[in-house]
Amino acid sequence: xxxxxGISKVFNHGLPNEFAALHPVSLDVSLHETTVLKGPxxxxxxxxxxxxxxxxxxxxxxxxxxxxxxxxxPERFLTEIRRSTFGFIFQQFNLIKGLSALENVMIPAxxxxxxxxxLRRRALESLEMFNLxxxxxxxxxxxxxxxxxxxxxxxxxxxxxxxxxxxxxxSHLDSIQSREFIDIMTDLKAKGRTIILASxxxxxxxxxxxxxxxxxxxxxxxxxxxxx
Amino acid sequence: MILHPGIxxxxxxxxxxxxxxxxxxxxxxxxxRRWDIDxxxxxxxxLERRTCLISSIASYLLALxxxxxxxxxxxxxxxxxxxxxxxxxxxxxxxxxxxxxxLLLKVLNFILAGLWLILNHADNRGYDYPLIRAKYLLLLxxxxxxxxxxxxxxxYFTGLKPDxxxxxCGTLFSQGSRGIASEILAIPTAPMKILFYSCMxxxxxxxxxxxxxxxxxxxxxxxSGVTFVISIASIISFISxxxxxxxxxxxxxxxxxxxxxxxxxxxYALMSLGTITGLGVGLLQPFRKKETLGMIIxxxxxxxxxxxxxxxxxxxxxxxxxILFSSFNLKG
Numbered sequence: 001x002x003x004x005x006g007i008s009k010v011f012n013h014g015l016p017n018e019f020a021a022l023h024p025v026s027l028d029v030s031l032h033e034t035t036v037l038k039g040p041x042x043x044x045x046x047x048x049x050x051x052x053x054x055x056x057x058x059x060x061x062x063x064x065x066x067x068x069x070x071x072x073x074p075e076r077f078l079t080e081i082r083r084s085t086f087g088f089i090f091q092q093f094n095l096i097k098g099l100s101a102l103e104n105v106m107i108p109a110x111x112x113x114x115x116x117x118x119l120r121r122r123a124l125e126s127l128e129m130f131n132l133x134x135x136x137x138x139x140x141x142x143x144x145x146x147x148x149x150x151x152x153x154x155x156x157x158x159x160x161x162x163x164x165x166x167x168x169x170x171s172h173l174d175s176i177q178s179r180e181f182i183d184i185m186t187d188l189k190a191k192g193r194t195i196i197l198a199s200x201x202x203x204x205x206x207x208x209x210x211x212x213x214x215x216x217x218x219x220x221x222x223x224x225x226x227x228x
Numbered sequence: 229m230i231l232h233p234g235i236x237x238x239x240x241x242x243x244x245x246x247x248x249x250x251x252x253x254x255x256x257x258x259x260x261r262r263w264d265i266d267x268x269x270x271x272x273x274x275l276e277r278r279t280c281l282i283s284s285i286a287s288y289l290l291a292l293x294x295x296x297x298x299x300x301x302x303x304x305x306x307x308x309x310x311x312x313x314x315x316x317x318x319x320x321x322x323x324x325x326x327x328x329x330x331l332l333l334k335v336l337n338f339i340l341a342g343l344w345l346i347l348n349h350a351d352n353r354g355y356d357y358p359l360i361r362a363k364y365l366l367l368l369x370x371x372x373x374x375x376x377x378x379x380x381x382x383x384y385f386t387g388l389k390p391d392x393x394x395x396x397c398g399t400l401f402s403q404g405s406r407g408i409a410s411e412i413l414a415i416p417t418a419p420m421k422i423l424f425y426s427c428m429x430x431x432x433x434x435x436x437x438x439x440x441x442x443x444x445x446x447x448x449x450x451x452s453g454v455t456f457v458i459s460i461a462s463i464i465s466f467i468s469x470x471x472x473x474x475x476x477x478x479x480x481x482x483x484x485x486x487x488x489x490x491x492x493x494x495x496y497a498l499m500s501l502g503t504i505t506g507l508g509v510g511l512l513q514p515f516r517k518k519e520t521l522g523m524i525i526x527x528x529x530x531x532x533x534x535x536x537x538x539x540x541x542x543x544x545x546x547x548x549x550x551i552l553f554s555s556f557n558l559k560g
Contacts, residue, residue: 074280
């Protein structure tokens, strides 16, 4: 379980342009479930997602991952947790142009020191799982939006993370591609992955994928709906 | 003179280290009073972020502090030709009354900085800042010495006047001189040799016991400290004589010069490394009971003991080389 206890995030603290993106919020996310953070732009869902995934540190409050407190961890320990526990799918995909799809998928696993040939084989298998085997050597800029999205998912899965974090994953996809994304996520959920998504797309939060929808507004949790 | 590159580098490094120390000490004071890892308060989280930054900067600057001791000695040696009567660093250090106090402060801060780096290394291995209070307490203890060193060094360098007639090492390290040097020189070389080799053998034995069995940390630390003092005394008493091949020249600085193959630098570096790592073993001993360091500290102590053993052993080899193989002897 990921448990956030009274976490807040203030940007430019103490400066004239200080901005509280997240007011003290508490939230428990169960493992093997899909949680969707829903809300308009500026509601704090991306900030909350980033904090829970150890991408940023809160201004106050603590986050526990399976009973282990993680916000106080020095960066070198946090990096290891981030690498081994979380797989990230970003709104803009954040794939590296100039590199091939295969190289992009392999990058997050380089620091683990895994043997190159084994890593390459795993990355290829991951791409083939998303029907991208023939596009493995294609540069990122040559891929369509849907293909880029699937490469981003393959990259998120390369370190075999228990938790998949996706921030506005369908914002650059059309409806058909968005539904394809939901199908992939549903398949991953069935395989036991925990999925946490931030989205204001009804295709995502109204889909059968979400076990729980947490509605956010003005940096606070406004409402919570539990399906099933 | 003040524009000498060595002096400028020493000024700059001392200034940087002092500024860092002031900031780190102020943060350390807050940590000692308010640190509470169980709290999720804004202050606690800010302290956690700040300590990571301070530790990183402090570790680089305190490594610079280690180097600055050697740079200070090298600079004092290299500008000796500017003073009438000076033959090596000894002459430069006696140009005014702040030379030796600066050197002593640098040696003291060298040891403290080394110990802090060891403590910081151990703290960084634990995920819950296990030595944070000890680390900042040591930094607070170091702060007045570091600041005093900067001030005394500044007074010393700004007070260097080339028209001053100073003393050479032959005067200061002769049996007719006054002070600690004369007392060391008054001891006959034979008992001093026995003392040096006995002390070194005991230290190496204590280190080997610690390395192999993990026992005797405090004994090894104490022995390392004692070895440091006896090693310096031995250099003045008899080791330097074999390098100079002169029965009356006891200067501990001339061995840093080209004529003697700069042998003083490895000698002093190995002696210092052996001492600091040896003392570090004892420094870490009380923290073995910390939950997150229970497995980590014994491994660090073992590595420190290995480095210390290696350093003292090589030091003894270098120091003994001319005693064993040169034609010079003190028996006659």
